[in-house]
Amino acid sequence: MTLDPIFISRLQFAWVIGWHILLPAFTVGSATFIAVLEGLHLASRRDVYLRVSMFWIRIFSVAFGMGVVTGVVMPFQIGTNWSRYADATSNVLSPLFAYEGLTAFFLEAGFLGVLLFGRTIVPRWAHFFAALMVAAGTLFSSFWILSANSWMQTPAGYEIVNGRFYPVDWIDVIFNPSFLPRLAHTVVAFFITTGFVALGTGAYLIRRGRFPAEGRTLLSMTLWLLTILVPLQIFLGDHHGLNTLMYQPAKLAAIEARWETGRGVPLTLFALPDEKTESNRAAVEIPGLGSLILTHSVRGEIKGLKDFPADQRPPVAVPFFAFRIMVGCGVLMLAVVLLGGWLRWSGRLFENPWYLRLCLLLTPIGFIAVIAGWVVTEVGRQPWTVYGLLRTADSVSPSLAGHDVALSLAGYVIVYLIMYPSGLLLILRIIRGGPASHADKDTTIAAGITEAPVLAAAAISEARKP
Amino acid sequence: MNPVLDFVPIWTVILGASVFLYVLLDGFDLGVGILYGFAPNSVARNILMNSIAPVWDGNETWLVFGGLGLFAAFPLAFSIIIPAVYFPILLMLLALVFRGVAFEFRYRDAEHRTVWDYAFNAGSALATFAQGVVLGSIIQGFKVDGRAFSGSSFDCFTPFSIMTGVALLFGYGLLGAGWLILKTEGDIQKEARRQGRVCLIGIVTAIIIVSLWTPVLNSAVASRWFVIPNILFLAPIPITTAAVAVLTWRSLQNGSQILPFAGGIMLFALSYGGIAISLYPMIAPPNLTLWQAASSGRTQVFLLVGALVLLPVILMYTSWAYWVFRGKVRANIGYH
Numbered sequence: 084m085t086l087d088p089i090f091i092s093r094l095q096f097a098w099v100i101g102w103h104i105l106l107p108a109f110t111v112g113s114a115t116f117i118a119v120l121e122g123l124h125l126a127s128r129r130d131v132y133l134r135v136s137m138f139w140i141r142i143f144s145v146a147f148g149m150g151v152v153t154g155v156v157m158p159f160q161i162g163t164n165w166s167r168y169a170d171a172t173s174n175v176l177s178p179l180f181a182y183e184g185l186t187a188f189f190l191e192a193g194f195l196g197v198l199l200f201g202r203t204i205v206p207r208w209a210h211f212f213a214a215l216m217v218a219a220g221t222l223f224s225s226f227w228i229l230s231a232n233s234w235m236q237t238p239a240g241y242e243i244v245n246g247r248f249y250p251v252d253w254i255d256v257i258f259n260p261s262f263l264p265r266l267a268h269t270v271v272a273f274f275i276t277t278g279f280v281a282l283g284t285g286a287y288l289i290r291r292g293r294f295p296a297e298g299r300t301l302l303s304m305t306l307w308l309l310t311i312l313v314p315l316q317i318f319l320g321d322h323h324g325l326n327t328l329m330y331q332p333a334k335l336a337a338i339e340a341r342w343e344t345g346r347g348v349p350l351t352l353f354a355l356p357d358e359k360t361e362s363n364r365a366a367v368e369i370p371g372l373g374s375l376i377l378t379h380s381v382r383g384e385i386k387g388l389k390d391f392p393a394d395q396r397p398p399v400a401v402p403f404f405a406f407r408i409m410v411g412c413g414v415l416m417l418a419v420v421l422l423g424g425w426l427r428w429s430g431r432l433f434e435n436p437w438y439l440r441l442c443l444l445l446t447p448i449g450f451i452a453v454i455a456g457w458v459v460t461e462v463g464r465q466p467w468t469v470y471g472l473l474r475t476a477d478s479v480s481p482s483l484a485g486h487d488v489a490l491s492l493a494g495y496v497i498v499y500l501i502m503y504p505s506g507l508l509l510i511l512r513i514i515r516g517g518p519a520s521h522a523d524k525d526t527t528i529a530a531g532i533t534e535a536p537v538l539a540a541a542a543i544s545e546a547r548k549p
Numbered sequence: 550m551n552p553v554l555d556f557v558p559i560w561t562v563i564l565g566a567s568v569f570l571y572v573l574l575d576g577f578d579l580g581v582g583i584l585y586g587f588a589p590n591s592v593a594r595n596i597l598m599n600s601i602a603p604v605w606d607g608n609e610t611w612l613v614f615g616g617l618g619l620f621a622a623f624p625l626a627f628s629i630i631i632p633a634v635y636f637p638i639l640l641m642l643l644a645l646v647f648r649g650v651a652f653e654f655r656y657r658d659a660e661h662r663t664v665w666d667y668a669f670n671a672g673s674a675l676a677t678f679a680q681g682v683v684l685g686s687i688i689q690g691f692k693v694d695g696r697a698f699s700g701s702s703f704d705c706f707t708p709f710s711i712m713t714g715v716a717l718l719f720g721y722g723l724l725g726a727g728w729l730i731l732k733t734e735g736d737i738q739k740e741a742r743r744q745g746r747v748c749l750i751g752i753v754t755a756i757i758i759v760s761l762w763t764p765v766l767n768s769a770v771a772s773r774w775f776v777i778p779n780i781l782f783l784a785p786i787p788i789t790t791a792a793v794a795v796l797t798w799r800s801l802q803n804g805s806q807i808l809p810f811a812g813g814i815m816l817f818a819l820s821y822g823g824i825a826i827s828l829y830p831m832i833a834p835p836n837l838t839l840w841q842a843a844s845s846g847r848t849q850v851f852l853l854v855g856a857l858v859l860l861p862v863i864l865m866y867t868s869w870a871y872w873v874f875r876g877k878v879r880a881n882i883g884y885h
Contacts, residue, residue: 144653145653145654148606148649148650148652148653149649149650149653151606151609151649152645152646152649152650153646154613155609155612155613155642155645155646155649156642156646158613158616158617158620159616159631159638159642161620162616162620162627162628162630162631162632162638163631163632163635163638163639164632166627166628166629166631166632166697166698167628167697169620169624169627169628169631170624170625170628170696170697173620173621173624173625173627173628173844173848174624174844174845174847174848175848177617177620177621177624177844177848177852178621178848178851178852178855180617180620180621181614181617181618181620181621181852181856182852182855183617184610184613184614184617184618185614185855185856185859185860185863186855186859188610188613188614189607189610189614189859189863189866189867190863190866191606192606192607192609192610193607193863193866193867193869193870194866194870195606195607196602196603196604196606196607196870196873196874197603197870197873199603200602200603200874201603201873201874204873204874205873216866249845249847250845250847250848250851253847253851480628480632480635480697480698481697481698481699482632482633482635482697482698482699482700482701482702483632483635483702484701484702487635487636487702490636491635491636491639494639494643495643498643498646498647499646502646502647502650505650505654506650506653506654509653509654
């Protein structure tokens with residue numbers, strides 16, 4: 084058996100980025116959530132915000148640490164496995180990645196230590212400022228990495244000389260056609276993901292009965308947030324779809340498993356796409372609705388896959404099903420928000436055991452939707468790394484043998500399968516322990532961060548006393 | 550490229566300084582991780598951990614910036630060197646994953662030595678060794694065909710690169726010991742002084758071996774150093790190195806708090822300078838120069854604008870974070 088370095092490199096990239104993206108999906112929203120809680124506490128002096136914030140910081144610190152180490156892996160993937168892609172795109176894409184480092188990574192890392200360990204040794208405003216900077220860092224990071232990602236989907240502002248991309252207009256490069264829709268859709272997805280984790284955690288604390296005040300704060304705050312964000316996300320997702328229709332019609336055809344070009348096409352709810360026969364089996368369709376949703380016009384034209392040469396089509400089944408999983412998650416989320424609004428209106432939000440159980444059950448739903456959406460957009464980009472211009476097959480490092488990549492993939496699989504369950508268990512233990520119940524000075528700190536570093540912080544402040 | 554506006558020198562300086570800063574900063578916290586394996590009890594382990602917990606993340610960010618800076622300013626070097634050191638990079642990344650999560654994971658059970666304590670120690674040592682192998686590979690040079698590395702993924706493992714890998718263990722160990730002398734007191738500091746002396750012997754031996762081996766390995770290096778008049782201009786480097794080594798040894802023995810760390814930094818600066826002199830103007834020896842590897846002028850300018858504004862700001866708030874956590878670290882306070 085010969086191992087194909089291209090296919091295994093793709094598997095490896097999917098593996099390391101798939102696991103990595105779960106962490107920003109949680110930490111981007113959490114960093115902002117913490118900054119908001121700290122701000123509310125500064126403004127209102129209500130203790131419950133501080134207790135919830137310190138509780139959330141403990142969860143955040145575990146996820147952030149994992150996000151850092153799995154994030155360090157990412158830029159090196161471009162060099163180790165995709166060196167021809169690196170060589171071809173470097174003049175255009177590398178500054179975007181480097182700006183992510185300059186504006187985001189340093190900001191997050193520089194202020195994280197103060198956020199986690201500095202509560203007693205810096206002034207209150209400085210600690211709040213650190214929380215703001217960490218949150219800003221996560222958002223800047225999303226900006227740059229999604230700009231680079233979008234450029235690969237919808238390249239703009241470049242010229243090609245001898246098979247390599249050169250920048251012509253940086254504004255066009257950064258604000259390429261799919262960037263803003265993707266940025267909005269992704270960042271809102273990250274906030275929603277955090278929102279559902281907070282919702283589930285709040286429901287858990289209320290059900291346990293030990294920390295009802297904190298649980299209610301978590302549940303109530305995030306439900307308001309989700310009431311705005313989930314409908315907004317459905318609007319943004321639709322907008323993103325229109326963008327894909329315009330710039331990446333082959334991807335859209337794969338998402339819809341549409342083989343023939345046509346007007347007034349049906350909406351395919353379910354099907355088994357078959358690439359060999361170029362048709363769908365067991366299709367369940369609603370007539371006319373496809374064009375209406377995708378083009379906002381009953382007679383709108385949708386291009387079919389057969390309009391594209393076979394070697395320029397993405398795989399069909401993977402984006403097709405992943406998209407339906409994502410949309411299914413969205414529908415469930417909307418149901419949770421509507422149900423929550425009704426319960427709140429009738430004054431039973433914190434009492435209804437079935438609703439609390441539902442919230443608990445749907446804690447990970449955001450992660451599922453994010454991964455599904457990611458698969459849709461990345462598999463849908465195939466067979467290209469730079470859409471329509473640079474093939475995935477021409478992007479891989481030429482020096483790699485199949486067994487080299489198999490060995491490295493095995494390494495990443497083993498390490499991540501040890502680390503992620505350990506991290507998850509740790510976060511579950513933190514949640515089970517709950518927020519600190521009493522707020523005298525030392526214990527609040529101890530609740531805000533892990534035990535031992537408190538000692539460092541306390542020891543330093545102790546040592547500095549005359 | 551416009552010959553009047555050559556951005557390669559300034560990018561060489563920025564990238565060179567960033568990589569050096571990474572080596573110093575993550576060097577001392579990886580070094581603390583290496584020495585962590587020798588800590589006798591949970592109190593000592595907590596102190597070692599606490600001394601670097603608030604800063605390690607920022608330190609490691611310089612590695613990311615070093616990688617991205619190479620990709621941005623000298624992309625051809627990036628796309629030749631990184632695949633050539635495929636396995637050392639893999640080893641480094643996996644080791645850094647284990648070691649990085651250990652900070653959070655071990656605190657749940659800080660009283661006992663758990664798997665994460667071993668992971669922290671072994672991860673620090675492996676990441677260091679892997680970085681040393683990368684350094685050795687760069688000095689050795691790469692087989693290149695067209696615009697890509699054409700050797701095998703195992704070419705980078707040679708006796709020379711294994712030796713530089715081991716050498717870096719001693720080097721980072723020395724920085725780690727210097728940091729611990731600065732941040733701790735009592736028995737832990739005393740132990741760090743002893744470990745510092747062992748590491749100093751190791752790294753000085755390694756510097757001598759590399760200095761003699763590199764010219765044999767690479768004739769360009771020999772003709773750079775061992776011809777008149779170069780040898781006269783460059784002689785101060787080995788002489789200063791020897792003097793710094795002696796001073797560092799003395800500071801490890803007397804009560805100095807800061808000189809061992811400063812001495813370690815100086816030794817790294819001199820060695821780094823020596824390697825730079827040996828290789829210049831090559832970035833991926835034997836044949837790829839900085840200018841050949843450089844990205845387009847537009848790319849370099851676009852990033853330069855941001856780098857010149859942001860890097861000073863980054864250095865400022867990073868210094869502030871270090872300032873916040875200044876002073877000696879103790880483990881027993883706060884347990885009441």
